[in-house]
Amino acid sequence: MGEPVTVHRRAATPSRARSAVIGAWLAFYVDLFDIYLPIVALAPAMAYFLSPTLGTGATALATGAIFAATLLGRPVGAFIFGRFADTVGRRRTTLVAVTGAGVATLLMALLPGYQAWNAFALVAFVALRFVGGIFLGGEYTAANPLAMESSPPGKRGFYGGLINSGFPLANASVSLITLLLLTVLPAGDLDSAYVQWGWRIPFVFGALLSFGLVLYYRKSVAESEIFTKATTVKAPIRTLFSRPNLPSFLQVLLLMTGFWLSLQPVTAALPALLRGEVGGLSDTETTLVLAVSFILLAPAQIASGVISQRIGRRRFLVATGVLIAVVAAAVHVVLVQLAPAGFVATFVLTALLILLVIGPWGVLPSYINERFRTGVRASGYGLAYSLAVVLPSFYAFYQAGLATVLPFAYTGVVLVVAGGLLVLIGGAWGPETRDVDMGGSTD
Template sequence: MIGAWLGFFVDLFDIYLPIIALAPAIGYFVSPGLGPEGVAIVSGCIFAATLIGRPVGAAIFGRMADTVGRKRATIVAMTGAGAVTLCMALLPGYQQLGLASVVLFVTLRLLAGVFLGGEYTGANPLAMEAAPPAKRGLYSGIINTGFPLAYAAVSVITLLLLLVMPSQGVDSDYAVWGWRVPFVIGALLSFALALYFHRSVSESEVFAETKPNRAPLRDLFARDNARRFVQVFILMNGFWLSLQPVAASLPQLLGKDGVGMTSVQVTLVMVVAYLLLAGADVGAAVLSQRIGRRRFLVAAASIMAVVGTALFLSLSRLGADVPMWAVAATVLLVIIVVGPWGVLPAYINERFPTSVRASGYGLAYSLAVVAPSFYAFYQAGLSAFMPFNDTGAVLIAIGAVLVLCGALSGPETRNVDMRSSGNG
């Protein structure tokens, strides 16, 4: 469990590096004459490259985890992620390499996505297979706290750096070298995690007792496994779609073009919200162990559709006039929409048999992010019919409906035998 938590933390730490740490220094990698739209496109390409790489990594390392072992797949994936992240920290900028600097950065982010897509593909099935059945919910929630705590850690490190060094202009200390500090930290964390798995984590007994599957990807898309995959894929599309307005669009909504908070205030509010989210992750997963995963997911989707949508609309329409409500609504929105993710490490692994568990978990989790990644285009299309700041509420509602459909079409899983050849 500790290994899986560390892996998830390092994974999300690296994911949020370009969004949080590089954002104030993005001018270092682009032409000085590039307008705001061009800068936004470059930033979007950097983030999208990582997401595109994740399904590729899930396929490669999922097969590796199902054939040669969860432990070995995790070690290789994290070593690769660390090496690529360190290369990013050493990249020269536009003044040295011109357009090639941002091309190299996007290429390295794509490679990082491949390796990061392999991290949870091996580590999380290993942890769930080792967990006592009655504690799988608890372990699942603890593992998932790596997401909000990584977000908070990157935000705090970036904020501290911005407070102690100049950040205005491409020649400022932060633009030239300050942003590299969090990237070096991310690389060192990846190497440390690989070493931890090598020295301290044993291979899954469940995997060791099962005859290795030499064709897990083929078997994943055959018969009952294909049905399981489609059900989880629908569920995860809903989770990813509802997440985007909260994780990606909410900071912009809280900023000067929406609620009117300063960048420092937005960062502090989001850090507080994500620290509280860590507790909500554990609470949600423990509750699912008591009442059942399926019943929990149905209830969470319903609350997300009604309360989550209302909270987002209240932020876009009332937040600027009632600052204290904006803070409270942000915290509640993050907990309601993102808190149910604490159940997913247990639920998705419980849905697949041992022979295809890593491949099924990694691919269903990662492939589902592709369509929701174009959330900005969906919001742009919706803005023709409604205020742009309200469009995130629509995505939350649609995502909640997909989660509800996915949950209703799947069985209860909390008591499944992880050693069985079929999981319902």
Template sequence: MATAASGQQESLEPRARNAIRGAFFGFFVDMFDIYLPIVVLAPALIYFVAPEMGTLEKSVVSGTIFAATLLGRPIGSIIFGHFADSIGRKRTTIISVSGFGVVTLLIALLPGYQQWGITAVILLIVLRLVDGVFLGGEYTSANPLAMEYSPKEKRGFYSAVIMSGYPLAFAAISAITTVLLLFIPAGDINSPYVQWGWRIPFVIGSLLAFALVFYYVRFVDESEIFEESGGGGSPLRQLFTERENLMSFLQVFVLMTGFWLTLQTVAAILPSLLGSQVGLSQTNTTITLVVSNVVLVGGYIASGVISQRVGRRNFMIVYGLVAAVVGTFLYYLLLSSPPQNLFLVILLTTIITLLVVSCWGITTAYINERFQTGIRASAFGIGYSLAVVLPSLYAYYQAGLAAFMPFEYTVLVLLALGSLLMVVGALWGPETKDVDFSSEVDVEATGAGDRAPDTSPTEPRTAPGSGGTLGSS
């Protein structure tokens, strides 16, 4: 993979290479920060809650901490998407990354329930909400900047490189936490990990954010395509009041709802099932998840490369159908007849992860290709983030389905439904891999329309449900 990546980068000019590296590192830091409360705080939650709090109440607190971050992300996409389309991608990235670097450091310094009582956990939740707002601004500005510097014939590959920050961040934070717990044990309220060990990954996350700010200030240039477009305007108004943009947004929303719902079945639900249904210890569960996520990087890269050859739309349709049928069946086998050998569990879990999650590698390219320069950051950020809201309620869907089937199998319904939503969303939208961002700027600059039709015979843009060119009658 490293050879392929270096080969691809040889054709990039330094400004493009720096923007893509920045987006990858930014998404890695973003995902690292997202998993801090899930992975790092789980063994130390008693630091923030009352000693007499029961298991159910602790679960509610833990879920609220994570939900606050998820809620903040679409808010951040709306706020920072506007600025990214108005004042520039680079400046907005620097502001948003600086923000979550400061907030993450503040969380690392928080006192616990022993010192401040319930105020401590309230502050933690509020800070995670604010953190989510800044996190939503990072990818909303950095990813469009990277895509606008990427040559269109390699956008799928570079999209996958950027998105691979997710599995690598999950593997990294899981490994760091595991090592910390080996040397700094977690136990009662006075144990080292509970008192101060959990703070170390938060400090690391903050330092990574500040390093990213330095990188953008020192090495990354503003998008030339954005500068040529002139910026300004009212991107949110254009996105939601102009019919073509609104229909494109709704299509992306349906598609990404499917993406997020399928992701929840692996990222949020599978870890607990590996313990409760498959019978793995916490250590073996962590090993399984780390291995599957490292391998997932290859799945992301493969998705990006394949979609560049066969088309994003065709790839997502076939991928969604395979995930719905093969992915759901293998997930059922894992739960109903779990292998007794750890290697086989890791193998089966990795295959399921590849079949369900690999398609995420193309999302940055696809969503950016669906919208013109003047609204691209807003549309990408909001379309990417807002769709997480309904899938994040997966626990309630499982509770409802449990009235009709065993609880452990409810995840299969969500996986099949999410995969089919991916197919529907892909069918609804056009092919995008040949979209030329530069030609869009030419049209916007002359005031010829809000959505630049591509009249080049080598760059077709088929409208949904028609054989014509996008924007033609």
């Protein structure tokens, strides 16, 4: 792949760039806040939506279906809203997507449970998660390109890391809100306060965050000047899947598959291990460990963006692949082998694992947007970022298959290694993009 052209155009005014970056940060925060609601906030109240006769395996599959529904809806949203963002505009598309996500989350908070609707309660929840995922996919598909197009070239790494820090802070927020609610409203049997209505509070809060973001965006965020000055591509999706854009898309898709594959064992599977035989922690201790770890992750992601600005995106990504495949995997093995290691040791190892695997994500908002031309940037960013999550979303099935040949606690290590290797290959495949002209050709 040829090196991008290094031409610096006049960036948006500082205030305009700042508003766009804040808007993108809020959109990412709202997106991830919503994603982790069922994993963290609903988990202690899952009995509300499930038949009391379900076994452990069926319950785990139901929980996985809820999580997967959102992730699978995101590529659909990227496809739909990416096209609109590349033709109608980034700002208008963001407003529609955020509004839809807020409505979907609010409807989830109002759902009755198994006692009232039987199995349809779970079906309705999964369906709303899928619809919500579509709108969430539109949020970052439009908001992040707008922010990167508004940023000065020398600050894209920093601003990208700042935007991505909304991810760990959202996770920590959901964890802390849930921890507070469980302290006041302990989750017990089906009739306990948290199971009946306490879980709804974080969902209502998530919906209010979306509506607040709509108000901020309408008042403070202007359309990208690069987009308004560019020639609109009539069929951005078709153009994206044609040369010269297709190789860039495939490279980013491979890279992001690696990032998502290494992420799943750490965000989705690790909490259960910490509560089980590996960590031996209580629900409260597990929530506290994860919340603090994700708070520490926010500055790490900002640092990742800054480092990539100094040493180059390509070199940073190649080094990241090695760190994940070797160092992070080794930390995961130690965490399992020392089980139960006690609260302090478990916390240190968990935090280190999370920092190694998820810390480098701070480079992604700048790098992925730099890989695509203006006319297909939103579609390319959204689809490459979202489609890559499809195969890793079935992590639970991969772990179940691996568990036939090695202890289950070690199955996550295999996924971390595989993900790291894909990041290494994907990063090495692509060119350096640090100095790319964001207002270049819209072919």
